[in-house]
Amino acid sequence: MAQTKLGEAVVNTTGNLPAVGSAAPDFSLAGIDLKEHSLKEYEGKNIVLNIFPSIDTGVCATSVRTFNKRAAEKSDTVILCISKDLPFAFKRFCAAEGIDQVVSLSDFRNKGFSKNYGVEMTDGGLAGLHARCVVVIDKQGKVKYTEVVPTIGQEPNYDAALNAIG
Incomplete structure (x- = not known):
């Protein structure tokens, strides 16, 4: 299992991020349209998974804003912002902030993303939510980069x- 910190407290996750060089596990996550979306939809593109606890916190919102701005730099790349927030919260936030370069996806239905990517926190005040992580997947579906951010x-x-991405 991976570890991060919430304040000074060490927090554990359900597992580890996929290994660099391995095939990225598929997933099923809900979009703001409430439809299921999978990794397979983005085949042939570079993919950045921006994984975080909640869009309603300052650092999480900043990461979405920053990746939204930086997404325009990479025409062959899609950035997926993933948390357990309801799709309605994502839709409200993105509309209010003018976020239009990233895709917001929710793990609220919990169909395996948290387990397959090892990102769910198992203890601490945010237990049950995702740790702050980034996974980069290349056009062939291989994991190129991972990061468990040391502190939430x-x-x-x-x-x-x-x-x-290169």
Whole structure:
């Protein structure tokens, strides 16, 4: 299992992120349209998974804004912002913020994403939500880069994630 911190407390996750070089596990997540969306929909593109606890927290919202701005730099890349927030919260946030370059997906139906990617926190005040993580998947569906952000209140390393694409 991976670890991160919530404040000074160590928090464990259900597992580890997929190994670099491995095939990225497929998933089924709900879009803001409430339809199921899978990794297979994005085949042939570079994919950045921006995984976080909740869009209604400052750092999570900042990560979505930052990846939205940076997404325009990579025409062959899609950025998927993933949490357990309801699709309605994503839709409200994106409309209010003018977010239109990323795809918001919800794991609220819990069909295996948390388990397959090892990102669900098992203890601490946010137990049951996702840890802040980034996974980069290349056009062939292989994991190129992973990051479990050391502290929930810290932003991910945007440059390292986007540079992993090449």
